[in-house]
Amino acid sequence: MLLKSSRTMILSVILLCSLLTASHAAVWNTLRVNASPVRAESPKVILQPGTAGTSIVYANNTSATVNVEATCWRVQSGTGYIPNGETYTVVNIEPVNLSRSFLLISFGGGISGSQPEQDVIVSGKFTSNSQLRFERMGTNNPANFGWYVIEALGNQISVQSGTAQFAQTETQKDVPIEDVGDAGKCIVVLSRRSTGADRTQYNKAFVTGELTSTSNLRLRREGTGTIVTVEWFVVKFNDNTVIQTGETIVSTSNPTIQSINPVNTSRTWLYFTWRATANGLAQVSVRGWLENAGEIRFFRTTTTGRCYVRWFIIEMPETPIKANVQRGFHDSTTNNEYVKNIKIAPVDLETAFSFTTCDSTGTGTAFPRPFWVESITNATNLRLQRWYIGQTSDHNWQVIELGRAKYDFVLKIVNLASENWKVRLRAYAQSNIERLVNCTIYFRNETSISNQIQILNGAYSQNHGDWINLEGSSSIYLAMKISAKNSETTFIYAFLEVLIPNTSTYNLMLIEFRIS
Amino acid sequence: MFGIKRKKKFGQTSLETLALLLAALIIVGVSAAVYNIFYMRFSPVSVEEAKVQFVQGEDSVAAGASIGTNGTSVLFNSISGWPNTTRIYEGIVGIKNFDTQERNIRLEFDGWSGDTTAIEYIHVKVFDESDLQQGNTVEVGTDGSSTGDMEIQAGTTWRVQLEIKWKADALSTYQVSFALRLIVQGE
Numbered sequence: 001m002l003l004k005s006s007r008t009m010i011l012s013v014i015l016l017c018s019l020l021t022a023s024h025a026a027v028w029n030t031l032r033v034n035a036s037p038v039r040a041e042s043p044k045v046i047l048q049p050g051t052a053g054t055s056i057v058y059a060n061n062t063s064a065t066v067n068v069e070a071t072c073w074r075v076q077s078g079t080g081y082i083p084n085g086e087t088y089t090v091v092n093i094e095p096v097n098l099s100r101s102f103l104l105i106s107f108g109g110g111i112s113g114s115q116p117e118q119d120v121i122v123s124g125k126f127t128s129n130s131q132l133r134f135e136r137m138g139t140n141n142p143a144n145f146g147w148y149v150i151e152a153l154g155n156q157i158s159v160q161s162g163t164a165q166f167a168q169t170e171t172q173k174d175v176p177i178e179d180v181g182d183a184g185k186c187i188v189v190l191s192r193r194s195t196g197a198d199r200t201q202y203n204k205a206f207v208t209g210e211l212t213s214t215s216n217l218r219l220r221r222e223g224t225g226t227i228v229t230v231e232w233f234v235v236k237f238n239d240n241t242v243i244q245t246g247e248t249i250v251s252t253s254n255p256t257i258q259s260i261n262p263v264n265t266s267r268t269w270l271y272f273t274w275r276a277t278a279n280g281l282a283q284v285s286v287r288g289w290l291e292n293a294g295e296i297r298f299f300r301t302t303t304t305g306r307c308y309v310r311w312f313i314i315e316m317p318e319t320p321i322k323a324n325v326q327r328g329f330h331d332s333t334t335n336n337e338y339v340k341n342i343k344i345a346p347v348d349l350e351t352a353f354s355f356t357t358c359d360s361t362g363t364g365t366a367f368p369r370p371f372w373v374e375s376i377t378n379a380t381n382l383r384l385q386r387w388y389i390g391q392t393s394d395h396n397w398q399v400i401e402l403g404r405a406k407y408d409f410v411l412k413i414v415n416l417a418s419e420n421w422k423v424r425l426r427a428y429a430q431s432n433i434e435r436l437v438n439c440t441i442y443f444r445n446e447t448s449i450s451n452q453i454q455i456l457n458g459a460y461s462q463n464h465g466d467w468i469n470l471e472g473s474s475s476i477y478l479a480m481k482i483s484a485k486n487s488e489t490t491f492i493y494a495f496l497e498v499l500i501p502n503t504s505t506y507n508l509m510l511i512e513f514r515i516s
Numbered sequence: 517m518f519g520i521k522r523k524k525k526f527g528q529t530s531l532e533t534l535a536l537l538l539a540a541l542i543i544v545g546v547s548a549a550v551y552n553i554f555y556m557r558f559s560p561v562s563v564e565e566a567k568v569q570f571v572q573g574e575d576s577v578a579a580g581a582s583i584g585t586n587g588t589s590v591l592f593n594s595i596s597g598w599p600n601t602t603r604i605y606e607g608i609v610g611i612k613n614f615d616t617q618e619r620n621i622r623l624e625f626d627g628w629s630g631d632t633t634a635i636e637y638i639h640v641k642v643f644d645e646s647d648l649q650q651g652n653t654v655e656v657g658t659d660g661s662s663t664g665d666m667e668i669q670a671g672t673t674w675r676v677q678l679e680i681k682w683k684a685d686a687l688s689t690y691q692v693s694f695a696l697r698l699i700v701q702g703e
Contacts, residue, residue: 029700031570032584033609033623035592035678036693040634043598059684060599112568495602504606505578507598 042221044417045470045498047509050477055065060492063510066410068323069486070515072154073402074384074437075353080134081110082122082143088135093149095130101120101151102159103132104353108327109368111143112141116194117205117226119143120368124191125231134235137195137229143181144387146373148353153437153485156239164219166207166228173230175217178237183211185243187312189233190219196226199365201502203276203284204228208310210245222277222308240317248298249288250274250307255297260313262293267323269295269400270314270483271355278305281362281391285370288357299394303430330384332392335361340372343380344399350438350483354382362391369393373438408444411478411511413496417473422499425452425478425511426464429493434458436490439482443468449479453494467499478481482515490515546632566666567615568700573607573675581609600684605677611642611698612673620701623676624662626653630692632657639679640696656694665701 046061053068076096082089083496088216107122109115118138124146136143160180162171188209196205204223207230212218237243242263250256256420268290276284282302286309291297298309316323326344353376360370367393372384378476382397415421425441439455443465452465470476484490492513499506569587576583580594590609597603613619623642638656641649642663651663667676682690 027702029566029568029588031566031568031698031700032589032699033592033696034590034693035579035595035695037593037595037630037691038638038680038693039596040599040631040682040688040690041596042688043601058600060601062598062601062684354605500578503575503578505575506604506606508602508604 004434011110036407045421046414046416047496047511048412048414050407050409050411053410053480055239057411059106059151064077064411065512065514066480067514067516068407068410068480068482069373070436070439070490071321071351071403072152072156072449072484072487073199073351074151074153074483075349075351076149076151077147077349077353077401079144079146079373079377081145081348082134082136082509084110084142084293087137087139088133090127090259091132091134091147093130093132096149096151097208098126098129098161099152099159100155100157101126101149102157102235103159103191103231104133104148104150104189104355106146106356106373107384108144108371108373110144112388114199114366114388115368116198117194117202117367119195120371121192121205123193123229123231125161136193138197143157143229143234144373144385146375150353151402153483154487156237156241158236160234162232164222164230166230166231168227169224171221171224173219174212175232177215177217177234178240178357179215180211180234181214183214183243184245186211186234186236187243187245187272187314188273188310189235190230192228194226197368200279201226202365203227203279203305204368206273206275206284207243207310208247208273208275210247210310214231220275220308222275224298237314244313244315246311248309248311250298250300250309251305252303252468254301254303255299257291258270258298258311260294260296263290263313263315264318265290265293265325265327267318268313269325269355269398270311270313272309272311272340274307274309274359276305276307280304280365281367281370284361285358285393287359289329299359301361302363303361304363309353316353316402323403324401326399326401327398330395330397332394335392336389337392338386338389338454340384342384342397344376344382346379347376347399347401348481349376349379351403352376352399354397354399356382356384356395356397357381358393358395360391360393363481366390395480407480409477412475413443413470413478414475415470415472418471420501421470422467423470423476424465424467424497424499425494427453427460427492428493428495430491432488432490433460435484435486435488436515437483437485439484439492439515441478441480441492441494443476444479453492462492470498478511480513487516539627551601563613563651563664566700568611568613568619568621568698571610571612571673575584575605575607576609579605579608579678583609587612594626595678595680597680597682599682599686602679602681604679607675608678609676611668611676614618616670618667618669620665621668622662622665622698622699623651623654625656625658625660626692626695626697626698628630628692630649631686631690632692634683634686635692636681636683637679638681638694641677641679642666643675643677645674650674656696
């Protein structure tokens with residue numbers, strides 16, 4: 001009986017337990033979320049096409065693709081001086097690729113008094129990929145100079161460089177170089193220093209350079225008696241740049257006219273070196289300019305002696321980025337000028353340099369009166385400066401902007417509503433940004449700019465910007481500045497974030513940047 | 517002899533008991549006519565404050581949120597978006613655990629209506645106080661879409677983020693409605 005009862009109890013417990021298992025679900029509470037209605041509304045902030053680059057704005061003006069081209073050049077520049085008592089000074093620069101960079105320099109003496117060439121004439125070269133060395137033979141008084149480092153970020157140019165020295169008795173130096181393949185695609189850029197210890201033989205320090213074959217650089221001067229050291233650069237253009245070169249004698253005809261094959265003057269610049277048979281301010285001072293599409297001219301204020309001008313016409317290609325050359329004549333009416341400021345159309349300092357030549361009215365040897373240092377001091381000013389006044393100099397100047405990939409207006413961002421919004425740009429994806437040397441995408445209006453996305457040396461230094469006020473019924477512009485080291489294509493995908501002030505509610509409008 | 521008889525009786529009794537129980541179960545299961553009434557008494561059944569409630573988020577005003585009494589429901593009547601643009605309400609509403617212990621919660625899609633074909637997506641995400649997304653993204657319009665169970669710590673408030681994108685051809689007259697459920701486990 002006891003057993004029977006026990007079994008019945010066990011069975012009952014099992015049954016009850018099974019019932020408990022079935023019925024013991026967790027206790028749940030349900031809270032409701034309802035959204036009604038959720039509306040589609042017309043965009044209050046829209047995108048509109050810009051005038052720079054090529055932009056495509058899609059349906060509803062809420063997304064866009066921007067196509068732009070990157071600059072393939074970078075210019076670094078500066079001025080400096082070799083201190084009194086020193087033969088050289090060094091200048092540190094941002095690292096460059098030496099096989100794609102060359103150096104242009106100008107010099108101007110250093111005090112308001114007559115100086116021999118060993119103290120005045122300054123040469124320049126690279127001592128490493130991040131350092132320049134400027135040098136003279138003498139040590140008296142400071143020696144001022146200006147410089148431009150012109151670097152191709154792609155393979156538009158190949159550069160060879162070196163140092164050659166004229167012994168006292170030499171007027172010609174042949175320098176073997178690596179075979180350039182096509183001498184007709186090359187220019188020769190020079191600077192030099194001299195041991196001349198008085199002012200009577202400046203002309204002997206004027207040197208020309210030319211390629212006599214694909215593997216020989218010939219340097220020449222007129223006269224002997226000084227040791228002249230030349231820093232040379234052979235720059236070969238690998239792109240569609242067209243080079244013309246020749247030697248023209250400038251003597252009794254002023255101007256001397258030299259015909260050339262027709263060029264597009266807006267993207268062509270003139271570089272030349274010369275050697276002089278006679279000493280004197282006017283005798284060694286020759287200025288030159290591109291008169292028109294088929295003619296260059298040279299001018300001195302004297303007919304004494306000869307200048308042998310080795311000229312190079314460099315016609316930059318139309319694409320991918322069109323170079324822009326400004327040029328002009330700046331006359332001088334007073335002989336006590338130290339500085340000439342020449343107003344130029346705005347340039348991007350990172351891709352612009354200048355090349356200026358001048359004549360001189362002096363027939364004596366009061367050097368360094370005709371030597372001027374040139375520099376682009378801001379986007380709209382070319383500055384010429386000398387340190388020893390007397391006699392006037394007229395100048396022919398050129399400002400060469402090597403592809404200005406600055407797009408002031410790629411998109412317009414318009415607030416159609418009366419209320420204020422805030423906007424910013426945020427990059428969220430990308431491809432092949434490693435090729436970008438410097439890329440800045442920024443907002444701008446008439447008075448200010450705000451950098452939003454920045455890429456330096458292939459990596460983001462900033463992938464989004466600060467919130468910018470977009471006031472009711474107003475607009476701002478999206479602008480870009482880009483340089484790249486090759487001709488590939490980069491994509492940057494970004495959201496234009498449009499924020500309702502005092503909330504964290506915002507809209508994401510997709511903008512694709514295609515940088516070729 | 518005695519032992520054999522007793523064994524038989526024991527076996528028979530067991531079988532009889534089992535049969536009786538089975539029969540009783542069957543009868544209870546299928547009989548509509550016979551009822552046995554067991555009483556369950558609930559006393560008192562009290563009202564208590566919800567342990568997990570909706571609270572205002574940073575964007576609740578922008579979204580037109582009306583949080584119901586006791587924080588157990590919320591209605592949004594001012595959510596909108598621009599065609600071909602993602603509108604994000606980072607803090608459309610908050611979920612706060614007022615309890616002194618953690619709670620399991622789950623947010624899930626319940627239903628929607630209206631011009632749903634013009635919607636490219638509506639995503640709902642839950643973020644903790646460290647701004648880390650908790651659970652899965654709820655895709656409005658996908659049956660069964662849920663964050664999955666999430667454990668919200670005592671005293672913490674999580675934010676609910678709503679992301680909506682209308683297709684490029686959506687007209688400004690279009691609208692949809694949708695509902696979500698927040699399931700909170702435990703008393």
